[in-house]
Amino acid sequence: MSQLTLRAALLGIMLAMILAGANAYLALFAGLTVSASIPAAVVSMAILRALARGSILENNIVQTAASAGESIAAGVIFTLPALVLLGYWDSFPYWWVVFIAGIGGLLGVLITVPLRHALIHGMDLPFPEGRATAEVLRAGHGQAGAGMGMLLIGVVVGGATKLAESGLRLWQATGEVAAQVGQTVFYAGANLSPALLAVGYIVGFNIAVLVFAGGLFAWGVVVPLYALVHGLPPADTPLDAAWSLWSEQIRYMGVGAMLVGGLWALWAMRDSLVAGLQRIGGTSVLGGEGDLPRWLLGGLGLVLIVPMFVFYAGLLDSAVAAVPLTLMMLVAAGLFSAVAAYMAGLVGSSNNPVSGVTIATILITALLLLWLFGDDTLGPVAAILVGAVVCCAAAIGGDNMQDLKAGAILGAAPWQQQLAQMLGVASSVCVLAPVLSLLLNAYGIGVPTEAHPDPLPAPQASLMAAVAGGVFGGDLPWSMVGLGALVAVALIAADEWLRRAGSDFRLPVLAVAVGIYLPLSLSVPIALGGLMALLAGQRPVQGSGLLAAAGLITGEALMGIGLAVPIVVSGDRDVLAVAGVSLGPWPGLVIMLALCAWLARIRPGTSREQG
Known part of the structure; x- marks a missing residue:
């Protein structure tokens, strides 16, 4: 039965970009995002039915790709506005956002591949x-x-x-x-x-x-x-x-x-994880009902790690300093993507404390930098940039595991869902920087100013900035x-x-x-x-x-996403409010x-x- 068709891929990409933009506002405003898997499944069925009835597995591919938009939005919004609050950025540079969010999101997909069998088949988790x-x-x-x-x-x-x-x-x-x-x-x-x-x-x-x-x-x-x-x-x-x-x-x-x-x-779950690592990549070509092959995962991993090392080296102006930072990013991404995937199975993606594991990452990274280099003005910034990659990876890890559970129930091919998730990540990161810059210029973020007396609160990003600065300031x-x-x-x-x-x-x-x-x-x-x-x-x-x-x-999720549109267009949070009630x-x-x-x-x- 057809799954990753051209129309499913295009529809998933379109929905991922829309959901990323809508949830960017919601995360800055309310400190949360709307889980997108179910809304994307409903929209997918309506659109494909109008065009020509799509199969259930084709619709599953659409929601798999589309839900990446919400997850990437969470990873970005919970962390990168902290760079504005710390005074390092005064806008959101397009390629920086694409680079950081894209690498984090793709790492999240790769890390969840060996976890799939352990969490979905090896443990009795509800995956709500x-x-x-x-x-x-x-x-x-x-x-x-x-x-x-x-x-x-x-x-x-x-x-x-x-x-x-x-x-x-x-x-x-x-x-x-x-x-x-x-x-x-x-x-x-x-x-x-x-x-x-x-x-x-x-x-x-x-x-x-x-x-x-x-x-x-x-x-x-x-x-x-x-x-x-x-x-x-x-x-x-x-x-x-x-x-x-x-x-x-x-x-x-x-x-x-x-x-x-x-x-x-x-x-x-160490035994199940080891078994999962041994099980993946049983074939050297795409196809069948298993996961993406091991050679592809390893190659993509190297492609992602090398530019992050170069990025950190340029940030700190030291290749030596970039080594522990890159290792910290890899260890934290692996650990907390696994934790987020487990938590998604336990309490669902909507209640997955991704911001909590990101705080832990920023805390540990800041302590490492403080120990290695002392009171460095770039220390909080470097900790946030490590946390941003990890946050995107963890958010995608939890979301991807929910999608793979739905696929396991429906009989989908995991490797096709994993490719769809990558498509969703790659497309959704392209819209976030313009949306963030627009919201920053329209409302302000975090701190009231004369130009923006009532800014978007960005609660998670404010907490990330407080943790990163608090380690170097000694007030945690x-x-x-x-x-x-x-x-x-x-x-x-x-x-x-x-x-x-x-x-x-x-x-x-x-x-x-x-x-x-x-x-x-x-x-x-x-x-x-x-x-x-x-x-x-x-x-x-x-x-x-x-x-x-x-x-x-x-x-509730569909309405929450829909309400974000008139609010962003009008610039008024109460644009639909009934006066005097x-x-x-x-x-x-x-x-x-x-x-x-x-x-x-x-x-x-x-x-x-x-x-």
């Missing part, structure tokens, strides 16, 4: 968006006939909710409150996103409750204790104080936990990083005890680390969705509930409760994973 994408494609091609109705209901509800909340601004996206009690502060909040509820439903109760537990520990235990010991930071309200404590101190616990948890995850919260590492060690020990005791309940440390790193408001709807799956008796691989949840993700979070809360009741009543359907 990969499974949802496969279900969407099967529903659209009549393989899950009755479930198409569930999918469409979810699409309409998710899209309408996103339009009313983010476009028309009829209610707040998050309901949250904080109270000062003596010398400390307590916080509670929940994001009212149907997509987050759906993600929790898909990943299942075990993972969802652990993500929530990490958030509850960070916000409900560590934040109040830290305030009690060190005092409250200057803030207008208790809510501002709670957020300030978490973002400036407690969040770094997640960085330490992810460092230890990532290393442990790689060690735990090392105690929080260390505490996170200790928490990870304790969780690993507890999980090993449960494993040896034969318990079905497990404690994957990275799931808890995600909860520590994410705002608690995001963890709450994920946990609620997992509870609804438990009440419905719905396993993550089953059809009716999965299609409903996939529809909610699809509708302020209903607070209550309508969103009512909708979330109604969706909970709906999902809890859906019984497992007949659509099951195949292949």
Whole structure:
């Protein structure tokens, strides 16, 4: 059956470029991107059906290429604006952006090839968006006939909710409150996103409750204790104080936990990884149902590594200094692409803490540079440039693994998907520099100025700049990083005890680390969705509930991308807002409760994973 056809490649390239540009704005504005696999699958089916009915595997190729646009946008937006904030750039040089993002993205594809068999076939990971994408494609091609109705209901509800909340601004996206009690502060909040509820439903109760537990520990235990010991930071309200404590101190616990948890995850799946490395490239030519051949992967790897070495040598004006920097980039790209791929299988691409592993990379690189060369004015810049490559690699690694999981369910040829991912990377990097320069000139980024008093916040890039500068300035919260590492060690020990005791309940440390790193408001709807799956008796691989949840993700994602267009064109964030309407979070809360009741009543359907 045809897969990587000319029309599929061209359509995938076009969608990758569009999704990259749209998500660039969203990432700068809100600090997140919209997962593109499911929206790309829906758009692909609509376009190919209008031209001439495409096969399900052809549509899968389109979404594989197109989803690279969102991932590359995340890798670039989370890191490169930090160079503007550090004063190194005053715009986004076109070829620099293409070079850095392109090499990082292609490395991400190469690194995930030996991981594919280990993560998809060797471990019992839910891959929520990969499974949802496969279900969407099967529903659209009549393989899950009755479930198409569930999918469409979810699409309409998710899209309408996103339009009313983010476009028309009829209610707040998050309901949250904080109270000062003596010398400390307590916080509670929940994001009212149907997509987050759906993600929790898909990943299942075990993972969802652990993500929530990490958030509850960070916000409900560590934040109040830290305030009690060190005092409250200057803030207008208790809510501002709670957020300030978490973002400036407690969040770094997640960085330490992810460092230890990532290393442990790689060690735990070492046998599967070695088997995967031995398995790839069994043939010396393209074809069949396996991965890209080993000779091609090795050749591409060398082609990518050599120019990065030359680039770092030119930046530091030293070939000797470029050696450890290039080695650091390679080790971090390999390690954190694997971690991101594992995390994508665990909690999905939308909740994959790519910015967290990038912070870890920048932290380690900055320490290495400080140790080797001392207080160098180029140290923070070099650390960001290493982090940018790693961030793009990790973002693509997680996205690629979701696509490969969808392909495994549908019976696609992995090597064709891997080529499609490369096409998506190569095309999407071409549009990001002009879009970023446009947004910088129109709104400003990060720091308010007289010309741009209300800039795009760029939260991740601001954090990257703070970490890189903080290492050389000596003001990083090392105690929080260390505490996170200790928490990870304790969780690993507890999980090993449960494993040896034969318990079905497990404690994957990275799931808890995600909860520590994410705002608690995001963890709450994920946990609620997992509870609804438990009440419905719905396993993550089953059809009716999965299609409903996939529809909610699809509708919200498509609407989120669509809303970015009039905002960017008009230059007004509130271009669609209804004036004079302020209903607070209550309508969103009512909708979330109604969706909970709906999902809890859906019984497992007949659509099951195949292949």
